[in-house]
Amino acid sequence: MGELKAVSACAGLVPVCIGSVTVDGMDLECMTSLSPFGDALALDGALKKAHGVGWPQAGQALGDATVRVIWFGRNEAVLIGPEADQGLGDVAAVVDLSDAWAAVSVEGAGTVDVLARLVPVDLRAAAFGEGQTVRTQLGHLGASITKLGPERFMILVFRSMAATLIHDLKQAMAGVASRG
Amino acid sequence: MRIDCPLCGARDRREFYYQGAAVALNRPAPDAGVEAWDDYVHLRDNPAGETRDLWHHEAGCGAWLVVTRDTVSHAVSRVELATDVKGAMA
Incomplete structure (x- = not known):
């Protein structure tokens, strides 16, 4: 087989920056x-x-x-x-599982407010610190959410759900940003 | 409604799938006879009070849970991993 070109699950969808929150793809190797x-x-x-x-x-x-x-x-x-x-x-x-999951980072001031619109778990700093991870839902998607740093999270979803993930995040980011 | 998953902590009901009475943990032996199997497959108690259900933490850790709850007060009194309950029965 010829040399194949690797395409990220979120290719063409990221980065997205709305308000103070940025979503970008992560290369997990x-x-x-x-x-x-x-x-x-x-x-x-x-x-x-x-x-x-x-x-x-x-x-x-x-x-x-x-x-x-x-x-x-x-x-x-x-x-x-x-x-x-x-x-x-x-x-x-x-x-x-390489290539089977899509990975994005969400970061910036207000990230927790964005995720609060989508995730039924308390991700605020007081309840969810660095080094903690949850399996839960993001909108309708089954997701793995890990805190990488203050106001920085890694979200994993099935690769086929990447576009839905970015869509849901964008909508939540726009909602939070519009409140100023 | 929230269920206190032994692995994940208290989580929203939407993360769980309800299977039914926890009777599935007491599967009769293959040669237990027609009556035992009829009871196991078809007959359920409908108590006013404590009952035990199997729930699947579908959108969380993936564990099967035995939830003990009261059908009168709706209070959930105990949540255990099905694997632990089954292990204790052995």
Whole structure:
């Protein structure tokens, strides 16, 4: 096969800047689902050895921009960044999800107000700090929302839902911006 | 209405899918007989008071939950992971 050109799920849709909030695409490199066989102890060890980041508790997001391990549901987390180490397959079900999910960052003053219009979880700083993550809904979409920094979030949705995600975010951003 | 998911915390009802009575956790043995299976598949209690339901945290962690609630007061008294409830039955 010839050399294929990679196209981001949000190509042509981002960046979007309305008011003080900006939505932009994120290039996650690789994204791999990990579900431990039995308890997560062995996987925690294997993850630390191979990627330097352990197994997260429910609602926890570990690591940094180079390697992240984000809680993704009951007995499931995703490894974001590097290609998953082969050895992880001995202690967990390993599924490559790269290209199957769309990732965007939402940031700027008022981001929490924008997300409050779409997400039924309290994402204000007092309730939701850096290193925390939730699986919830954004509008009608199932989403994973992780706090990366003050007024900065990462949102993951199924790739096929990227245009709906951007549409919903734009509408909420315009609504918040119009209130001045 | 909010359900206090053991993994995610208190969440809005829209994130959950209602399955029905938690009887599914007591599946009879294949050779338990027609009566036991008829009861399991078709017959449900309709209590005025405490009842146990299975809910799926569909838009959250994906866990199946056993929710104990009161049909008279609508109070939810307990939410447990179905896997824990089933494990405790073994």
